Amino acid sequence: MKECTQLLYSGEMNLPGHIHPDAPAIFPATAYAMQDTQHYFAVSSGNGEYQYNRTANPNRDSLSAAISLMEDGEVSAVMASGMAAISATLLSLLRQGDHLVVNEAIYGETIELIDLILVPLGVTVTYADFLSPESVQAAIRPETVMLYTEIISNPLIKVVDIDAIAGISRANGCLLVVDNTFSTPFVIKPLQHGADIVIHSLTKFFGGHSDLTAGSVTCSQVLMQKIELKARLLGGCSDPYTAWLCLRSIRTMEMRLSRQMENAQHIAEALSGDPRVAQVNYPGLASHPQHDLAKSLFLQGCGPMLSFRVADDQTKVDAFIRRLNLITYLGTLGGFRTSLAHPATAFRTEFTPQQLIDFGMHEGLIRISAGCEAAEDLIADITQALDVFN
Numbered sequence: 401m402k403e404c405t406q407l408l409y410s411g412e413m414n415l416p417g418h419i420h421p422d423a424p425a426i427f428p429a430t431a432y433a434m435q436d437t438q439h440y441f442a443v444s445s446g447n448g449e450y451q452y453n454r455t456a457n458p459n460r461d462s463l464s465a466a467i468s469l470m471e472d473g474e475v476s477a478v479m480a481s482g483m484a485a486i487s488a489t490l491l492s493l494l495r496q497g498d499h500l501v502v503n504e505a506i507y508g509e510t511i512e513l514i515d516l517i518l519v520p521l522g523v524t525v526t527y528a529d530f531l532s533p534e535s536v537q538a539a540i541r542p543e544t545v546m547l548y549t550e551i552i553s554n555p556l557i558k559v560v561d562i563d564a565i566a567g568i569s570r571a572n573g574c575l576l577v578v579d580n581t582f583s584t585p586f587v588i589k590p591l592q593h594g595a596d597i598v599i600h601s602l603t604k605f606f607g608g609h610s611d612l613t614a615g616s617v618t619c620s621q622v623l624m625q626k627i628e629l630k631a632r633l634l635g636g637c638s639d640p641y642t643a644w645l646c647l648r649s650i651r652t653m654e655m656r657l658s659r660q661m662e663n664a665q666h667i668a669e670a671l672s673g674d675p676r677v678a679q680v681n682y683p684g685l686a687s688h689p690q691h692d693l694a695k696s697l698f699l700q701g702c703g704p705m706l707s708f709r710v711a712d713d714q715t716k717v718d719a720f721i722r723r724l725n726l727i728t729y730l731g732t733l734g735g736f737r738t739s740l741a742h743p744a745t746a747f748r749t750e751f752t753p754q755q756l757i758d759f760g761m762h763e764g765l766i767r768i769s770a771g772c773e774a775a776e777d778l779i780a781d782i783t784q785a786l787d788v789f790n
């Protein structure tokens with residue numbers, strides 16, 4: 401059966417007796433009644449029944465089943481946010497003396513987590529250019545236990561050759577962790593390429609409606625045992641309502657993402673032909689430096705994220721943003737409506753003006769998260785707003 405069909409049914413609950421609702425029930429209970437001490441002990445020993453919400457919950461398990469299906473993984477755990485998923489994974493698997501090789505072009509707060517929490521605990525880290533497998537290989541030390549990357553970089557939309565990175569990871573006996581938030585499982589399923597753990601901020605494309613915060617980890621049973629034990633103690637479990645809502649979003653995710661990816665491609669093509677746009681970063685364009693790599697790796701499309709560069713003029717960029725009618729300026733991505741972000745502003749407190757330029761975050765760089773509108777409406781909106789650069 402096709403994955404898009406399975407997704408409509410995955411994570412169904414088997415409720416006892418004669419109750420067959422066409423939508424899942426929500427289990428907000430913090431605890432479940434135990435018959436006697438033997439029953440309590442059996443549940444505590446992991447007989448699959450539920451006992452206490454932070455430990456396990458039916459709605460989180462339903463959502464986990466759907467995510468495991470999408471990522472082609474054995475098991476998943478659902479956490480309170482993407483950062484809860486990332487912190488639970490890193491804190492449970494790393495210990496003092498371990499060395500980590502991290503893609504330098506990943507989500508900023510993941511880097512802060514490593515620098516502010518893991519490094520003071522005695523974990524060492526090397527940031528490397530994951531676009532160059534040689535740099536990653538050169539960063540490996542005898543005590544390296546983990547490689548950490550994303551597939552599509554933010555905000556320059558470069559593509560990591562995950563097969564090459566997985567080869568290096570395997571050859572050196574490391575765990576490869578991939579944050580697949582930006583790419584989504586409709587673009588790539590990193591476990592099929594040799595990753596050991598896949599993480600998502602479900603807040604973005606999985607939630608898809610800008611109304612929930614959650615995260616997930618997908619991996620083998622063996623790894624999950626190590627992660628879950630400590631994740632439970634860190635306390636970042638997702639609440640049942642959010643897990644229920646996220647599964648509801650997943651039912652229509654394939655349709656949303658197909659449209660979002662098509663729109664990203666259409667917008668990228670339209671902007672490439674616009675004289676006011678200096679550069680468009682989208683792997684679906686033949687001009688993208690990793691177009692062939694993207695075509696060989698990616699499944700249904702080249703993703704819903706793109707960026708482009710206009711004149712480096714903050715006043716005009718602000719006028720452009722204000723002049724857009726459809727596209728909203730947000731500090732997030734992944735909703736069903738198209739949104740934009742301005743990377744230079746997002747990182748202005750962290751980096752000096754020179755660093756921003758060195759990292760390619762020019763004043764004129766604009767990042768787009770494509771939504772589900774008609775492509776022609778989006779292109780018309782961007783094109784009229786670009787008039788401020790005439």
Ligand SMILES: *Cc1c(COP(=O)(O)O)cnc(C)c1O
Pocket residue numbers: 481482483484507550579581582601602603604613614615
């Ligand atoms: C948003 C995001 C996160 C963090 O997720 P939260 O749900 O906000 O905690 C992690 N990684 C990537 C790539 C993200 O875009």
